[in-house]
Amino acid sequence: MxxxxxxxxxxxxxxxxxxxxxxxxxxxxxxxxxxxxxxxxxxxxxxxxxxxxxxxxxxxxxxxxxxxxxxxxxxxxxxxxxxxxxxxxxxxxxxxxxxxxPVQLKNQSKNIWDIIIFLLNGLIFILIGLQFPSVYKSIAPKDILPYIGYSLIITVVALLLRTIRVFLQKGNLQRAFLKGKHKIKEDALLDFKNSLIISWSGMRGIVSLAIAIGLPLTLSNGSAFPQRSAIIFISIAVVLFTLVGQGLTLPWLVRKLTDER
Structure with missing residues (x-):
């Protein structure tokens, strides 16, 4: 040619x-x-x-x-x-x-939603187990490591954003308490260690994963949805990074900060 x-x-x-x-x-x-x-x-x-x-x-x-x-x-x-x-x-x-x-209705509602959340969390991880093998097989082997790298970057960025948000809230509570606004009590204030623990506790990404899995298989013209498998793979990897990485290290972090008090 x-x-x-x-x-x-x-x-x-x-x-x-x-x-x-x-x-x-x-x-x-x-x-x-x-x-x-x-x-x-x-x-x-x-x-x-x-x-x-x-x-x-x-x-x-x-x-x-x-x-x-x-x-x-x-x-x-x-x-x-x-x-x-x-x-x-x-x-x-x-x-x-x-x-x-009213308080009674709040308590009733909270108990019911706690049960539903517990059941749905279990179901979403069953869904991960069902989806992951087919998603993994549809991705070229050369793309696996780059996608894992993207997942790690997303996890770190999400953790940094959560940390910034928690420490900003710490400052907002402190200022509101000093000004006497919104009836902020002293026991609602956050110190550095509690803020760090709360920041590190921001695990999982169930909603993001549900959105990724909910992406259509095809576009309106019948062609395959671009990079659908990659999006699902990265979403699952981010969930696993937060659960395994932050989840396993959280007890150690709590003990470490508690012992220093």
Whole structure:
């Protein structure tokens, strides 16, 4: 084949790759934004209803249990992220429940959600075990080590961001306590050691993994979703890094800081 023809084909191939990448990125952004919008809408509806029936604990807790499933189904049916929609709904529930729920209802709700969270955490790790072998086989051997490196970098960056956030909150609590705002009590203040332990305790990435696994297998035109296996692999590796790395070293860190007191 003549050299100009080869160059032309190479340029077309690169153009198609770039086009597919940006198209996938746009669809991903639409999925996230749409999921956020659905979560906000459903949260507003739930807040409106709960404010009028929160005296009935059975009806309130039942609605709070059912609404995430309804929200997820609505989001998926309109082809946006059900995971982001449910996470957004959860944030809204947490916000208005602290304001309008009586203490007894808060305790009942917390106990039920603790059980559900425990069961879901177990299920997500079963899902990891089911997904990981097929994902691993679909990745070229030469890409395994680079993907592990990316996972390690993501883990370190996430840990640094969490540490910064915790120490900023430490400063905010201290300033609020000195100014007498928001009724901050002395036992709510954080010292350096407690802040370090809380920062190091930021383990796992279940929501990120759920989003990665929830990515569609194909785009709307039928072509495979670009780098889906790589995204899932990196997400699983980040979860394992935080669980194994931070999880195994957390007891040592707590003992070390406690002994120094």
């Amino acid at each position: 003549p050299l100009p023809s080869r160059l032309s084909l190479l340029g077309c191939s690169r153009y198609r790759t770039a086009f597919v990448f940006w198209k996938a990125s746009l669809e991903f952004a639409i999925l996230m934004a749409g999921g956020f919008a659905v979560g906000m809408a459903m949260g507003t509806v739930l807040s409106f209803i709960i404010k009028r029936i929160h005296g009935n604990s059975l009806a309130t807790i039942s609605l709070m249990l059912l609404m995430p499933f309804v929200t997820y189904l609505i989001a998926e049916n309109i082809h946006v992220s059900g995971v982001i929609a449910v996470v957004t709904l959860g944030l809204i529930i947490s916000r208005f429940s602290n304001k309008i729920f």
